[in-house]
Amino acid sequence: MGDQEQVNILMVDDQPGKLLTYEAILNELGENLIKARSGKEALDHLLRTDIAVVLMDVSMPELDGFELADMIRQHPRFQKIAIIFISAVHLTDLDRLNAYQRGAVDYISVPVVPELLRAKVRVFADLHRKTHQLEMLNRDLRTLSARLLATQDEERRRIARDLHDSIGPLIAALSMNNGMLAQQTKKLGAEVAEVLQQNNQLVEQLSKQTRTISHLLHPPLLDEIGLLPAIKMFAEGFAERSSVKVDVELSPEIGRLPPNVEISVFRVVQECLTNVYRHSGSKTAYIKIAPAQEKLLTVQVCDEGKGMPRTNGAAASPGSNHGVGLSGMRERLRELGGTLEIKSSDKGTTVIAAVPVNKPMVKSV
C-alpha cells in the first residue's frame, strides 16, 4: 500500500462466516474493511463513513441487497459508491440486469474466486482514491485561482493608486506651470511661445496616456462612486480607443454593491469588451446591467460580430487568450455564487452573467 491513503470497504452479509471469508480475501489490499451483518447496519456505516466500495450479498433477511442498493442510490452523496453484488442464487441475466440497473458495477457469483474478487475490489478502491484526490486538487486549484484573481485585483489597484499619487500631481503641477507661462506669452518670443505650446500638448498626451493606463488597471470611480459610473466611463473610453460603438443600459436602482461584487462585474464587462474588440470584429457592443429578480443581477454584453470559434466543450480551447479570459470570468462568478452563459452564432455573441447580490432590488418595469 505504501503511503497511499486507505479507503473504506463495506462488506454486507447476514452470515458471519462469509464476512470472515471476504475479510481474508481482501485483507491483503491494505484498505480499511468494515463488516455489516444487515442492510440496516450497512446504512448506519454509510451515513457515518466515506465508503469507496460496497460488497454485498443479494439475499438477506429484512432489507435485501437490491433494496439496499436502491436506498443508497437515492442519496446524492452515495451516488459514486461502487456496489458489487455477490450471489449464490439469482444468477439469471435478468437478475444481473436488475443489479446493473440499480447502479451495481459488478455481479459476482458464488463460489467466489479470491484473486478475481480482490482484483475487482482493488480497481474500484483505486478509482475512488483517485477521484477523491482529483476532487481535492480541484478544490485547491479553485482556491488558488480565486486567490490569484483577488491578488491581481489588489495589485492593479495598488499600481493605479501609485500612478495617481506619484505621476498625477507631477502632471497637474506641470500643467499649472505651463498655464502660468501661457499668460505671459506676450513677454516671450515667438519661438519660445511655440515651444511652450508644444510642451502643453506633450503634457496633455502624457496625462491622457497615464490616465488610460491607470483606468485600465483599476477604475478610480469604482471605489469612489460605484460600479455604474465606472462602467459608463470605461465604456466611453473603450469606444474612443477602439472605434466600437458601445451602448450602455444600466438600471440606476442597483446602486452600490459590495466591493468584491463591483470589481468582479466590472472585470467581466471589461473582459467582454476586450473580446469584442480583439476577436469578434463587431463594430457595436451593448452592455446591460439590470436586476433579473430579487437579489439577482444580470450583466449582459452583446456584439454583432462573427461569433466564437466552435470548440469541444463549453470553454474555448485552453491556451488561447479567449479561453483564459472566459475561465477567469467563470471563476470570478463562481466565487460570487453566480453563473456565466454564452450564446454565440455567426450573427454575434451574447455573454450573460448572473450574480446574486445580498440586497433586494426591485425589478424595473
Add this chain to the structure above:
Amino acid sequence: MRTRFLIVDDSELVRKSLRTVLQANPDWEICGEAADGESAVELFKELHPNVVILDFQMPGINGIETASRMSQIAPAVPIVLFTQHASPDLERHAREAGIRSVVSKTNAFPMVGMIEALLGPTNTEWGAGGSAGSTKDLAD
C-alpha cells in the same frame, strides 16, 4: 476685500502649484490648506473661505463627500473640484454634492478664468443663501 481660498489636496506639490497660480492674482489669497477631506471640513468651518479648490481622490472621505458636508454648512461658497478623473458622470455626482465646477487637473489652464467667472459680481459671503447667480457653473 480679497478673495480667500481653501486648498484641499493630498499632494503637497499640487497644493504648492495651486498656491502659485492663485496668488498670481493680487486680489486672491490662500487662507488654508488641507491634505484630506475631514480636516478640510474643519478648516472650512473655522476659516470661512470664499472659494474651495478640492481634490477628488484623497485618503479618507473623497472630494464629493467633503463637498456635500461643506455645502450643508455654507451652500453659497463655491467649490471647485480639481481632479484627474473629470468625466460627465463624475460631474453629475459633483453637482448633486453642491460642487459648482469640475476642472481637470491635466488641463488646469482654464481654471483661473473659471474661478473668476464663478466669483463674478455675486455674493459668496458666508451666510448668503442660494446659488452664486449668473456664473458659468454646473448648476446651469
